[in-house]
Amino acid sequence: MYINDLPENFLLPNISEPLVAWYRKHARPLPWRKGCNAYHTWVSEIMLQQTRVEAVIPYYNRFLQHLPTIEALANADLEQLNKLWQGLGYYSRVRNMQKAAQQVVTLYNGVLPADYNLLLTLPGIGPYTAGAIASIAYGQKAPAVDGNVMRVLSRLFCLEDDIALPATKKGFTKLTWALQSETAPGDFTQGIMELGACICIPNGAPKCAQCPLQSFCTAFAQDCALTLPVKSAAQKKRQEHKTLLFCIAQGKLCLQKRPDKGLLAGLWQPVLLDGNFSKEDVLGYVTKLGGTPKTIAALKPTKHIFTHIVWDMEAYAVTLPSPLSIENACWITPRQIADSYPVPSAFKAALTQALPFWQTDV
Numbered sequence: 386m387y388i389n390d391l392p393e394n395f396l397l398p399n400i401s402e403p404l405v406a407w408y409r410k411h412a413r414p415l416p417w418r419k420g421c422n423a424y425h426t427w428v429s430e431i432m433l434q435q436t437r438v439e440a441v442i443p444y445y446n447r448f449l450q451h452l453p454t455i456e457a458l459a460n461a462d463l464e465q466l467n468k469l470w471q472g473l474g475y476y477s478r479v480r481n482m483q484k485a486a487q488q489v490v491t492l493y494n495g496v497l498p499a500d501y502n503l504l505l506t507l508p509g510i511g512p513y514t515a516g517a518i519a520s521i522a523y524g525q526k527a528p529a530v531d532g533n534v535m536r537v538l539s540r541l542f543c544l545e546d547d548i549a550l551p552a553t554k555k556g557f558t559k560l561t562w563a564l565q566s567e568t569a570p571g572d573f574t575q576g577i578m579e580l581g582a583c584i585c586i587p588n589g590a591p592k593c594a595q596c597p598l599q600s601f602c603t604a605f606a607q608d609c610a611l612t613l614p615v616k617s618a619a620q621k622k623r624q625e626h627k628t629l630l631f632c633i634a635q636g637k638l639c640l641q642k643r644p645d646k647g648l649l650a651g652l653w654q655p656v657l658l659d660g661n662f663s664k665e666d667v668l669g670y671v672t673k674l675g676g677t678p679k680t681i682a683a684l685k686p687t688k689h690i691f692t693h694i695v696w697d698m699e700a701y702a703v704t705l706p707s708p709l710s711i712e713n714a715c716w717i718t719p720r721q722i723a724d725s726y727p728v729p730s731a732f733k734a735a736l737t738q739a740l741p742f743w744q745t746d747v
Protein backbone atom coordinates (compact mmCIF):
# COMPACT_ATOMS: atom_id res chain seq x y z
CA MET A 386 0.00 0.00 0.00
CA TYR A 387 1.07 3.61 -0.67
CA ILE A 388 0.49 6.60 1.56
CA ASN A 389 -2.01 8.12 -0.89
CA ASP A 390 -4.02 4.88 -0.75
CA LEU A 391 -4.90 5.52 2.89
CA PRO A 392 -8.59 6.44 2.72
CA GLU A 393 -9.66 9.92 3.91
CA ASN A 394 -11.66 8.34 6.69
CA PHE A 395 -8.86 5.96 7.67
CA LEU A 396 -9.05 5.57 11.44
CA LEU A 397 -5.54 6.21 12.68
CA PRO A 398 -4.50 4.20 15.72
CA ASN A 399 -3.72 6.14 18.87
CA ILE A 400 0.01 5.49 18.93
CA SER A 401 0.86 8.65 20.83
CA GLU A 402 -0.06 7.43 24.30
CA PRO A 403 2.02 4.21 24.34
CA LEU A 404 4.82 5.96 22.44
CA VAL A 405 5.05 8.90 24.86
CA ALA A 406 4.84 6.58 27.91
CA TRP A 407 7.59 4.39 26.46
CA TYR A 408 9.77 7.41 25.68
CA ARG A 409 9.42 8.83 29.18
CA LYS A 410 10.58 5.54 30.63
CA HIS A 411 13.33 4.61 28.18
CA ALA A 412 14.77 7.87 26.77
CA ARG A 413 18.54 7.97 26.72
CA PRO A 414 19.85 10.77 28.96
CA LEU A 415 21.37 12.99 26.26
CA PRO A 416 22.76 16.46 27.08
CA TRP A 417 20.26 18.33 24.86
CA ARG A 418 17.36 16.63 26.64
CA LYS A 419 18.03 18.50 29.90
CA GLY A 420 15.30 21.14 30.15
CA CYS A 421 13.58 22.83 27.21
CA ASN A 422 15.88 25.30 25.52
CA ALA A 423 15.12 26.09 21.88
CA TYR A 424 18.73 27.04 21.14
CA HIS A 425 19.98 23.71 22.52
CA THR A 426 17.39 21.79 20.50
CA TRP A 427 18.39 23.71 17.37
CA VAL A 428 22.14 23.07 17.78
CA SER A 429 21.63 19.38 18.54
CA GLU A 430 19.22 18.78 15.65
CA ILE A 431 21.54 20.41 13.11
CA MET A 432 24.48 18.36 14.38
CA LEU A 433 22.44 15.15 14.45
CA GLN A 434 21.52 15.55 10.79
CA GLN A 435 25.03 14.57 9.86
CA THR A 436 26.50 12.41 12.63
CA ARG A 437 25.64 9.66 15.11
CA VAL A 438 24.44 10.59 18.61
CA GLU A 439 27.59 9.35 20.39
CA ALA A 440 29.83 11.34 18.05
CA VAL A 441 27.73 14.51 18.38
CA ILE A 442 27.89 14.73 22.21
CA PRO A 443 31.46 16.16 22.52
CA TYR A 444 30.85 18.58 19.62
CA TYR A 445 27.60 19.72 21.17
CA ASN A 446 29.15 20.29 24.62
CA ARG A 447 32.12 22.18 23.17
CA PHE A 448 29.91 24.33 20.91
CA LEU A 449 27.70 25.43 23.79
CA GLN A 450 30.64 25.98 26.08
CA HIS A 451 32.10 28.48 23.59
CA LEU A 452 28.80 29.86 22.26
CA PRO A 453 26.29 29.53 25.11
CA THR A 454 23.66 31.87 23.64
CA ILE A 455 22.17 32.84 20.30
CA GLU A 456 23.83 36.26 20.68
CA ALA A 457 27.21 34.59 21.10
CA LEU A 458 26.59 32.54 17.94
CA ALA A 459 25.47 35.65 16.03
CA ASN A 460 28.67 37.51 16.98
CA ALA A 461 31.14 34.63 16.64
CA ASP A 462 34.16 34.94 14.40
CA LEU A 463 33.82 32.72 11.28
CA GLU A 464 37.18 31.03 11.95
CA GLN A 465 35.99 30.12 15.46
CA LEU A 466 32.74 28.73 14.05
CA ASN A 467 34.56 26.62 11.49
CA LYS A 468 36.93 25.37 14.17
CA LEU A 469 34.05 24.36 16.44
CA TRP A 470 32.43 22.55 13.50
CA GLN A 471 35.63 20.91 12.33
CA GLY A 472 35.05 17.18 11.89
CA LEU A 473 31.27 17.44 11.52
CA GLY A 474 31.38 18.32 7.81
CA TYR A 475 28.71 20.30 5.92
CA TYR A 476 30.17 23.62 7.05
CA SER A 477 27.45 25.57 5.23
CA ARG A 478 25.11 24.42 8.01
CA VAL A 479 26.98 26.29 10.72
CA ARG A 480 27.28 29.37 8.52
CA ASN A 481 23.52 29.28 7.99
CA MET A 482 23.04 28.89 11.73
CA GLN A 483 24.99 32.06 12.27
CA LYS A 484 22.93 33.95 9.65
CA ALA A 485 19.76 32.70 11.34
CA ALA A 486 21.11 33.69 14.78
CA GLN A 487 21.80 37.21 13.49
CA GLN A 488 18.19 37.46 12.26
CA VAL A 489 16.89 36.10 15.57
CA VAL A 490 18.86 38.77 17.45
CA THR A 491 17.59 41.54 15.15
CA LEU A 492 14.00 40.44 14.74
CA TYR A 493 13.16 38.43 17.86
CA ASN A 494 15.35 39.79 20.67
CA GLY A 495 17.63 36.77 20.55
CA VAL A 496 14.86 34.20 21.15
CA LEU A 497 13.88 31.67 18.48
CA PRO A 498 10.23 32.26 17.54
CA ALA A 499 7.78 29.76 19.00
CA ASP A 500 6.04 29.37 15.66
CA TYR A 501 6.63 26.63 13.07
CA ASN A 502 6.05 28.95 10.08
CA LEU A 503 8.28 31.73 11.42
CA LEU A 504 11.03 29.22 12.15
CA LEU A 505 10.83 28.14 8.50
CA THR A 506 11.74 31.67 7.38
CA LEU A 507 15.17 31.47 9.05
CA PRO A 508 18.25 30.44 7.00
CA GLY A 509 19.06 26.73 7.24
CA ILE A 510 15.87 25.83 9.14
CA GLY A 511 13.76 23.46 7.05
CA PRO A 512 10.56 21.61 7.93
CA TYR A 513 12.37 18.95 9.99
CA THR A 514 14.31 21.39 12.21
CA ALA A 515 11.34 23.76 12.53
CA GLY A 516 9.13 20.84 13.60
CA ALA A 517 11.73 19.62 16.10
CA ILE A 518 12.19 23.06 17.70
CA ALA A 519 8.46 23.89 17.75
CA SER A 520 7.43 20.56 19.27
CA ILE A 521 10.38 19.68 21.53
CA ALA A 522 11.27 23.13 22.86
CA TYR A 523 7.91 24.88 22.65
CA GLY A 524 5.47 21.97 23.09
CA GLN A 525 3.60 22.81 19.89
CA LYS A 526 2.00 20.35 17.51
CA ALA A 527 4.38 20.30 14.57
CA PRO A 528 5.85 17.38 12.59
CA ALA A 529 9.57 16.58 12.43
CA VAL A 530 10.06 13.87 9.85
CA ASP A 531 13.46 12.35 9.16
CA GLY A 532 14.64 8.94 7.96
CA ASN A 533 13.98 7.37 11.38
CA VAL A 534 10.38 8.55 11.43
CA MET A 535 9.73 7.46 7.83
CA ARG A 536 11.12 4.01 8.61
CA VAL A 537 8.88 3.57 11.66
CA LEU A 538 5.77 4.79 9.82
CA SER A 539 6.54 2.72 6.71
CA ARG A 540 6.61 -0.38 8.88
CA LEU A 541 3.71 0.57 11.11
CA PHE A 542 1.35 0.97 8.14
CA CYS A 543 3.21 -1.25 5.64
CA LEU A 544 3.75 1.68 3.28
CA GLU A 545 5.82 1.06 0.16
CA ASP A 546 6.49 4.68 -0.83
CA ASP A 547 10.09 5.34 -1.83
CA ILE A 548 11.51 7.37 1.08
CA ALA A 549 14.26 8.77 -1.17
CA LEU A 550 11.63 10.87 -2.99
CA PRO A 551 10.74 14.38 -1.68
CA ALA A 552 7.03 13.74 -2.33
CA THR A 553 7.12 10.83 0.10
CA LYS A 554 8.42 13.07 2.87
CA LYS A 555 5.48 15.41 2.30
CA GLY A 556 3.08 12.50 2.68
CA PHE A 557 4.73 11.31 5.89
CA THR A 558 4.71 14.86 7.24
CA LYS A 559 0.94 15.00 6.77
CA LEU A 560 0.56 11.62 8.44
CA THR A 561 2.74 12.71 11.39
CA TRP A 562 0.58 15.84 11.94
CA ALA A 563 -2.41 13.52 12.24
CA LEU A 564 -0.72 11.04 14.56
CA GLN A 565 0.98 13.53 16.86
CA SER A 566 0.00 13.81 20.48
CA GLU A 567 -2.22 16.76 21.41
CA THR A 568 -0.93 16.90 24.96
CA ALA A 569 2.77 15.98 24.63
CA PRO A 570 3.93 16.81 21.10
CA GLY A 571 7.58 17.18 22.17
CA ASP A 572 7.74 13.74 23.76
CA PHE A 573 5.91 12.31 20.73
CA THR A 574 8.55 13.79 18.39
CA GLN A 575 11.43 12.57 20.52
CA GLY A 576 9.70 9.24 21.14
CA ILE A 577 9.28 8.36 17.48
CA MET A 578 12.87 9.42 16.75
CA GLU A 579 14.11 7.36 19.70
CA LEU A 580 12.07 4.37 18.60
CA GLY A 581 13.62 4.60 15.12
CA ALA A 582 17.12 4.91 16.58
CA CYS A 583 16.93 2.18 19.24
CA ILE A 584 14.10 -0.28 18.46
CA CYS A 585 12.85 0.00 14.88
CA ILE A 586 16.44 0.16 13.71
CA PRO A 587 17.72 0.67 10.15
CA ASN A 588 20.28 -2.12 9.86
CA GLY A 589 19.32 -5.61 10.89
CA ALA A 590 16.09 -6.86 12.39
CA PRO A 591 13.92 -4.42 14.37
CA LYS A 592 13.52 -5.28 18.06
CA CYS A 593 9.77 -5.85 17.82
CA ALA A 594 9.60 -7.71 21.14
CA GLN A 595 10.53 -4.45 22.92
CA CYS A 596 8.41 -2.16 20.77
CA PRO A 597 5.55 -0.24 22.42
CA LEU A 598 3.74 -0.09 19.05
CA GLN A 599 3.88 -3.79 18.25
CA SER A 600 0.10 -4.31 18.63
CA PHE A 601 -0.54 -1.57 16.00
CA CYS A 602 2.16 -2.65 13.56
CA THR A 603 1.13 -4.09 10.20
CA ALA A 604 4.71 -5.03 9.24
CA PHE A 605 5.02 -7.03 12.46
CA ALA A 606 1.69 -8.75 11.83
CA GLN A 607 2.66 -9.56 8.23
CA ASP A 608 6.29 -10.35 9.08
CA CYS A 609 7.63 -7.96 6.43
CA ALA A 610 9.49 -5.34 8.51
CA LEU A 611 12.82 -6.22 6.92
CA THR A 612 11.55 -5.31 3.46
CA LEU A 613 10.61 -1.79 4.60
CA PRO A 614 11.12 1.07 4.12
CA VAL A 615 11.50 1.15 0.34
CA LYS A 616 14.45 3.32 -0.64
CA SER A 617 15.79 3.66 -4.18
CA ALA A 618 19.54 3.62 -4.68
CA ALA A 619 21.30 6.97 -4.43
CA GLN A 620 22.61 8.52 -7.64
CA LYS A 621 26.20 7.66 -8.51
CA LYS A 622 28.64 10.26 -7.21
CA ARG A 623 30.97 12.14 -9.56
CA GLN A 624 34.59 11.10 -9.14
CA GLU A 625 37.32 13.77 -9.20
CA HIS A 626 41.10 13.35 -9.02
CA LYS A 627 43.12 15.79 -6.91
CA THR A 628 46.68 16.19 -5.69
CA LEU A 629 47.57 17.61 -2.28
CA LEU A 630 50.93 19.24 -1.65
CA PHE A 631 52.01 19.62 1.97
CA CYS A 632 54.69 22.26 1.39
CA ILE A 633 56.92 22.56 4.46
CA ALA A 634 59.66 25.11 5.08
CA GLN A 635 61.50 26.09 8.27
CA GLY A 636 59.07 24.13 10.44
CA LYS A 637 56.02 25.73 8.86
CA LEU A 638 53.32 24.26 6.65
CA CYS A 639 51.68 26.13 3.80
CA LEU A 640 47.88 26.33 4.08
CA GLN A 641 45.68 28.04 1.50
CA LYS A 642 42.33 29.57 2.25
CA ARG A 643 39.51 28.27 0.07
CA PRO A 644 37.15 30.73 -1.65
CA ASP A 645 34.27 32.12 0.45
CA LYS A 646 31.67 30.32 -1.67
CA GLY A 647 31.22 26.70 -2.76
CA LEU A 648 32.50 23.42 -1.40
CA LEU A 649 34.36 23.76 1.94
CA ALA A 650 34.03 27.54 1.64
CA GLY A 651 36.45 29.64 3.70
CA LEU A 652 38.30 26.64 5.16
CA TRP A 653 42.02 25.92 5.02
CA GLN A 654 43.68 23.32 2.84
CA PRO A 655 47.11 22.20 1.70
CA VAL A 656 47.97 23.26 -1.85
CA LEU A 657 45.27 21.50 -3.87
CA LEU A 658 45.75 20.76 -7.56
CA ASP A 659 43.27 19.31 -10.04
CA GLY A 660 44.31 15.94 -11.47
CA ASN A 661 46.82 13.26 -10.48
CA PHE A 662 50.39 14.61 -10.30
CA SER A 663 53.50 12.37 -10.47
CA LYS A 664 56.64 13.30 -8.47
CA GLU A 665 58.07 14.86 -11.64
CA ASP A 666 54.89 16.91 -12.14
CA VAL A 667 55.15 18.15 -8.53
CA LEU A 668 58.80 19.11 -9.04
CA GLY A 669 57.82 21.02 -12.20
CA TYR A 670 54.97 22.80 -10.39
CA VAL A 671 57.06 23.85 -7.38
CA THR A 672 59.95 24.94 -9.59
CA LYS A 673 57.55 27.14 -11.57
CA LEU A 674 56.59 28.84 -8.28
CA GLY A 675 60.28 29.63 -7.73
CA GLY A 676 61.00 26.85 -5.21
CA THR A 677 63.75 24.25 -5.06
CA PRO A 678 62.48 21.24 -3.12
CA LYS A 679 64.86 19.53 -0.70
CA THR A 680 62.69 16.38 -0.75
CA ILE A 681 59.43 15.23 -2.31
CA ALA A 682 57.84 12.22 -0.57
CA ALA A 683 54.78 10.47 -1.93
CA LEU A 684 52.14 9.79 0.76
CA LYS A 685 49.45 7.12 0.63
CA PRO A 686 46.51 8.21 -1.60
CA THR A 687 43.31 9.07 0.28
CA LYS A 688 39.65 9.42 -0.60
CA HIS A 689 36.90 11.69 0.66
CA ILE A 690 33.20 11.25 -0.05
CA PHE A 691 31.02 14.37 -0.22
CA THR A 692 27.27 14.35 -0.86
CA HIS A 693 27.59 14.31 -4.67
CA ILE A 694 31.33 14.00 -5.31
CA VAL A 695 34.17 11.66 -4.45
CA TRP A 696 37.69 13.06 -4.32
CA ASP A 697 40.51 10.58 -5.00
CA MET A 698 43.62 12.33 -3.75
CA GLU A 699 47.33 11.77 -4.36
CA ALA A 700 49.45 13.53 -1.74
CA TYR A 701 53.07 14.64 -1.35
CA ALA A 702 55.11 16.13 1.46
CA VAL A 703 57.43 18.70 -0.13
CA THR A 704 60.20 20.16 2.03
CA LEU A 705 61.74 23.47 0.97
CA PRO A 706 64.60 25.61 2.24
CA SER A 707 62.32 28.64 2.69
CA PRO A 708 58.61 29.55 2.31
CA LEU A 709 57.31 30.35 -1.17
CA SER A 710 54.91 33.07 -2.10
CA ILE A 711 51.61 31.27 -2.83
CA GLU A 712 48.27 32.98 -3.42
CA ASN A 713 45.89 33.16 -0.37
CA ALA A 714 48.34 31.14 1.68
CA CYS A 715 50.02 31.41 5.03
CA TRP A 716 52.76 29.34 6.61
CA ILE A 717 51.91 28.03 10.04
CA THR A 718 53.38 26.03 12.91
CA PRO A 719 51.83 22.78 14.25
CA ARG A 720 50.61 24.74 17.30
CA GLN A 721 48.75 27.28 15.14
CA ILE A 722 46.87 24.62 13.17
CA ALA A 723 45.59 23.08 16.39
CA ASP A 724 44.50 26.44 17.78
CA SER A 725 43.05 28.37 14.90
CA TYR A 726 43.11 26.86 11.41
CA PRO A 727 40.07 24.71 10.60
CA VAL A 728 41.23 22.02 8.17
CA PRO A 729 38.32 19.94 6.84
CA SER A 730 38.26 16.21 7.53
CA ALA A 731 38.69 15.65 3.75
CA PHE A 732 42.41 16.36 4.26
CA LYS A 733 42.89 14.80 7.71
CA ALA A 734 44.19 11.39 6.63
CA ALA A 735 46.80 12.93 4.34
CA LEU A 736 47.70 15.59 6.91
CA THR A 737 48.38 12.88 9.51
CA GLN A 738 50.88 11.29 7.10
CA ALA A 739 52.55 14.65 6.44
CA LEU A 740 52.91 15.50 10.15
CA PRO A 741 56.28 13.75 10.72
CA PHE A 742 57.83 15.78 7.86
CA TRP A 743 56.48 18.98 9.36
CA GLN A 744 57.42 18.25 12.97
CA THR A 745 61.00 17.27 12.11
CA ASP A 746 61.59 20.17 9.68
CA VAL A 747 63.25 22.98 11.62
Ligand code: SF4
Binds near residue numbers: 540584592605610
Ligand atom coordinates in the same frame (compact mmCIF):
# COMPACT_ATOMS: atom_id res chain seq x y z
FE1 SF4 B 1 9.17 -1.43 14.03
FE2 SF4 B 1 8.75 -3.92 14.95
FE3 SF4 B 1 7.80 -1.79 16.26
FE4 SF4 B 1 6.73 -2.53 13.95
S1 SF4 B 1 6.73 -3.70 15.84
S2 SF4 B 1 7.26 -0.43 14.56
S3 SF4 B 1 8.54 -3.23 12.85
S4 SF4 B 1 9.95 -2.32 15.92
